[in-house]
Amino acid sequence: MLLLTNLAEHLAPLVGAEFVAERNGVFVVSPKDTQEVAAVMGFADQHGLKVRPTGGRTKLSWGSLAEVQIELSLLRLNQVVDHPWQDLTCTVQAGCTWETLQQTLARHGQFVALDPLWPSTATVGGVCATNDSGALRHRYGSLRDMVLGMTIVLADGTIARTGGRVVKNVAGYDVPKLMVGSLGTLAIITEVTFRLYALPRHQQDFLVTAESSEKLSPLMRAIRESHLATQALQLHGNVSFLETVNGSALYIELNAHPEALQNEMLDQMCLREGLTLGFLGSAIPFNREALFRPDAVVIRGTMLPQYVAAFADYVQREGGASVIQSFGVMYANFPYQERNGVPVLRVVKDLWIDLQAAGGSLTVLHVPDALAAEYAAWPARMDTSSSTPKTGEAVLLANAIKQQFDPNQTLNPLANESAAQPVR
Ligand SMILES: Cc1cc2nc3c(=O)[nH]c(=O)nc-3n(C[C@H](O)[C@H](O)[C@H](O)COP(=O)(O)OP(=O)(O)OC[C@H]3O[C@@H](n4cnc5c(N)ncnc54)[C@H](O)[C@@H]3O)c2cc1C
Numbered sequence: 001m002l003l004l005t006n007l008a009e010h011l012a013p014l015v016g017a018e019f020v021a022e023r024n025g026v027f028v029v030s031p032k033d034t035q036e037v038a039a040v041m042g043f044a045d046q047h048g049l050k051v052r053p054t055g056g057r058t059k060l061s062w063g064s065l066a067e068v069q070i071e072l073s074l075l076r077l078n079q080v081v082d083h084p085w086q087d088l089t090c091t092v093q094a095g096c097t098w099e100t101l102q103q104t105l106a107r108h109g110q111f112v113a114l115d116p117l118w119p120s121t122a123t124v125g126g127v128c129a130t131n132d133s134g135a136l137r138h139r140y141g142s143l144r145d146m147v148l149g150m151t152i153v154l155a156d157g158t159i160a161r162t163g164g165r166v167v168k169n170v171a172g173y174d175v176p177k178l179m180v181g182s183l184g185t186l187a188i189i190t191e192v193t194f195r196l197y198a199l200p201r202h203q204q205d206f207l208v209t210a211e212s213s214e215k216l217s218p219l220m221r222a223i224r225e226s227h228l229a230t231q232a233l234q235l236h237g238n239v240s241f242l243e244t245v246n247g248s249a250l251y252i253e254l255n256a257h258p259e260a261l262q263n264e265m266l267d268q269m270c271l272r273e274g275l276t277l278g279f280l281g282s283a284i285p286f287n288r289e290a291l292f293r294p295d296a297v298v299i300r301g302t303m304l305p306q307y308v309a310a311f312a313d314y315v316q317r318e319g320g321a322s323v324i325q326s327f328g329v330m331y332a333n334f335p336y337q338e339r340n341g342v343p344v345l346r347v348v349k350d351l352w353i354d355l356q357a358a359g360g361s362l363t364v365l366h367v368p369d370a371l372a373a374e375y376a377a378w379p380a381r382m383d384t385s386s387s388t389p390k391t392g393e394a395v396l397l398a399n400a401i402k403q404q405f406d407p408n409q410t411l412n413p414l415a416n417e418s419a420a421q422p423v424r
Pocket of ligand 1: 130131180181182183185186302303304327328329359360361362363398
């Protein structure tokens, strides 16, 4: 094991001395390309050092990760490498910000059809590692549907190119799908190839409000089942919490030529449900970012589409606010406060059990410092078939994959030891 005090001297030859810095006892290295990333990983793996890849550092609290000795910043790998717009694909380095990528693609009227959190600072690699997505998921699907290929660096420094640069590509295992959402635990993403879409030319945004989400549920179902060219459909529960309007709000984004009169069809659908269609400018009046308050527990939950409104009202009854994509991906917050004597983490745990019982899942994204110790004692996953928490099958599978990719636990080791145990 190397002496940590000498670590900078060992890292400097790999990336250049000016690209090694110490921050709170962690050595931050900033390689310029995939080869340098591989050199750092090979060195770390060989000497038993733990590494955290970082991009814009916007979502580092996601994933219960343990302390590391090296932070590997991807920010110098920030170029759009190739944009063959005729093929509707692009290849971009992982440290490029989402906003820069979209601005580059927009010159040819194209975009990656995904609206992640904090696009001006979040990087392509970070967005892929966290499997982030926003309201556009309704029309275009999730990130896994958009990634065609990747260049990754494995924990031991091996460089691997997976997938391809064309839309039709069916050979071999689809490793990029595994990398999406792996929270930097399996490999470092250095380059991504995306499929692209044309930018919407006739975007129209609408808002329908009601005192509860259940009141909006029939309209939401009717829109989902209609032939309207709906780009985004997103429910906002307890928006009064976000200081915008009272109650719940359904955000609807259409992309249809005005002569198709789809706004009139939508208006009629609202009237049938006793609701009023409101026309918005182009901007959504509240966003997922507003949920990430320092004093709140923030979670991501999944559920089947038929439960969306019920869970929005559930969160509201418990004093929280939510933003839910119509097909069942929810972001919600619960302020850190006692409510009727029930601690906020208990509320979250009950929601976790109810979501699992409804066929979904819950991931805690942010916990206020005051609750960190209590949260650290949580199990990795709740077994809903008994009242005793125990590690679920999904975590065992994730650990087995982790063991295959990173046997020395070099990359983003998990803080929760029970979740980090290799499976035999
Ligand atoms: C039409 C539609 C139908 C759907 N139907 C279903 C359905 O039937 N069932 C369902 O469950 N969802 C369903 N969903 C929800 C959606 O598919 C999921 O939210 C999505 O797949 C995200 O889950 P994920 O596990 O891949 O990603 P993530 O949200 O990134 O991860 C989920 C969990 O896995 C953990 N995790 C991820 N990677 C790792 C890792 N490398 N190591 C350790 N832990 C890790 C995360 O911490 C988190 O706990 C549906 C969505 C739509 C749009």
